[in-house]
Amino acid sequence: MKLQSPLLVFALAFIGHLAEAALVKHTFHIGNLTVTRLCHTRAVIAVNKQTPGPAIEVNEGDTLIIEVINDTPYNMTLHWHGIFQRLSGWADGANMITQCPILPGNKYTYKFDVMGQEGTLWWHAHLSFLRETVHGALIIRPREGAEAYPFPRPYKEIPIILGEWWNDDVMTIDRQAFLTGGPTRNADAFTINGHPGNFYNCSSGDTYRLMVEAGKTYLVRIINAAVNINSSSRLPTTLSLWWQSMPATPTPTRLI
Numbered sequence: 001m002k003l004q005s006p007l008l009v010f011a012l013a014f015i016g017h018l019a020e021a022a023l024v025k026h027t028f029h030i031g032n033l034t035v036t037r038l039c040h041t042r043a044v045i046a047v048n049k050q051t052p053g054p055a056i057e058v059n060e061g062d063t064l065i066i067e068v069i070n071d072t073p074y075n076m077t078l079h080w081h082g083i084f085q086r087l088s089g090w091a092d093g094a095n096m097i098t099q100c101p102i103l104p105g106n107k108y109t110y111k112f113d114v115m116g117q118e119g120t121l122w123w124h125a126h127l128s129f130l131r132e133t134v135h136g137a138l139i140i141r142p143r144e145g146a147e148a149y150p151f152p153r154p155y156k157e158i159p160i161i162l163g164e165w166w167n168d169d170v171m172t173i174d175r176q177a178f179l180t181g182g183p184t185r186n187a188d189a190f191t192i193n194g195h196p197g198n199f200y201n202c203s204s205g206d207t208y209r210l211m212v213e214a215g216k217t218y219l220v221r222i223i224n225a226a227v228n229i230n231s232s233s234r235l236p237t238t239l240s241l242w243w244q245s246m247p248a249t250p251t252p253t254r255l256i
């Protein structure tokens with residue numbers, strides 16, 4: 001019997017490889033959301049009425065398709081923070097660098113393969129201070145899913161997004177800084193998954209709480225989504241800088 005040619009074997013392997021990859025689709029409506037923090041109520045910009053926005057979860061090798069509908073009065077792009085964008089540099093989402101912004105009332109579809117990387121990344125608005133509230137987790141599991149982690153599969157995986165909150169409209173604050181040449185003023189609060197915790201004026205009860213079961217293992221995926229790097233140098237956020245682009249490999253840590 002004639003042996004199969006190496007090319008045919010390669011082609012079959014390639015087709016088999018393609019069959020494993022999934023198309024992961026999302027629709028992101030970006031618009032206003034009314035939020036109250038520290039007893040200040042203001043309209044923020046958010047994806048699908050959530051801040052932090054929806055978590056995107058893929059396996060390595062999948063293709064991501066995200067339709068973005070810009071229902072805000074601002075130009076908009078979304079940046080897929082840390083994605084290699086192999087052969088898809090135009091999908092990176094950097095405003096006026098890899099694309100023109102999505103104009104108010106318009107939409108744009110990002111499409112890219114998530115290749116050769118695993119871990120905890122995130123996505124965010126790439127225009128001025130809008131990323132204060134326009135951000136979310138982008139989780140890449142191994143190609144074979146959570147079963148392929150190099151450690152026992154955790155009971156649950158929890159994204160922890162560290163962010164900031166201003167009591168006033170961030171676009172106005174950014175504009176004032178631009179006009180005066182000074183820095184933007186520091187945030188009024190640091191947040192965990194959008195909540196400031198109990199340490200600020202008028203913030204009691206507004207705390208992110210994670211209920212855990214004794215004896216179970218939790219994988220905590222920490223993301224630093226703070227806007228102002230200068231004001232985000234407090235311990236929890238600094239710690240997260242080490243974590244935000246690390247692969248999903250257990251790393252020895254200790255509580256400081």
Ligand SMILES: [Cu+2]
Binds near residue numbers: 079082124
């Ligand atoms: Cu980024």
